[in-house]
Amino acid sequence: QVLLVLFRGGSAQSGGPLRLSCAASGYTLCIDCRGWFRQAPGKDRAVVAAVYPGGATPFYVDSVKGRFTISQDNAKNTVYLQMNSLKPEDTAMYYCAASHPSGGYCYRIKEYNYWGQGTQVTVSS
Numbered sequence: 001q002v003l004l005v006l007f008r009g010g011s012a013q014s015g016g017p018l019r020l021s022c023a024a025s026g027y028t029l030c031i032d033c034r035g036w037f038r039q040a041p042g043k044d045r046a047v048v049a050a051v052y053p054g055g056a057t058p059f060y061v062d063s064v065k066g067r068f069t070i071s072q073d074n075a076k077n078t079v080y081l082q083m084n085s086l087k088p089e090d091t092a093m094y095y096c097a098a099s100h101p102s103g104g105y106c107y108r109i110k111e112y113n114y115w116g117q118g119t120q121v122t123v124s125s
Contacts, residue, residue: 002026002114006096009119016123017084022096022116024077031114033099033106034072034079038092038121045095049081050106059107063089086123093118 003025012018024031035050049070050059058070067086072079079096095118102111 002028002031002098004096004098004114004116006094006116006119009094009121011122011124012083012086014086014088014123014125016086017082018086018121019083020081020094020096020119020121022079022081024079024098024114028077030100031098032101033111034070035097035099035106035112036070036079036081037095037097037109037112038090039095040092043092045109047107047109048094051079052104052106056104083121088123088125090121091123092121094121095119 004022006022008020032053036048037045038048039045051070051072067084069082096116097112098114099111100113105111
């Protein structure tokens with residue numbers, strides 16, 4: 001079993017930065033992909049960014065490319081989402097997630113087995 005604990009949501013001004021972190025504990029050797037997802041009111045949960053095992057180029061949804069950066073510290077079993085140039089449309093509940101080996105489909109929500117508790121990110125204009 002893997003437990004994911006998400007830290008540091010909150011509020012930000014439009015154009016400002018915010019960083020999320022997500023620490024994993026438990027049987028972390030079984031983890032393959034690490035991803036960030038978000039869900040706005042009335043919308044489905046969707047991928048924001050995902051990092052692949054072995055250092056392959058991370059995946060980003062088009063709307064965050066150039067603004068968000070996903071990274072991970074393997075020694076701490078922690079994945080980060082640095083969000084810059086935030087926009088009001090980035091407002092959502094953000095979740096981190098981890099998957100068992102997925103064959104490289106780290107951008108697919110159905111691959112993920114473990115979810116953090118979610119944190120609200122609110123961007124005001």
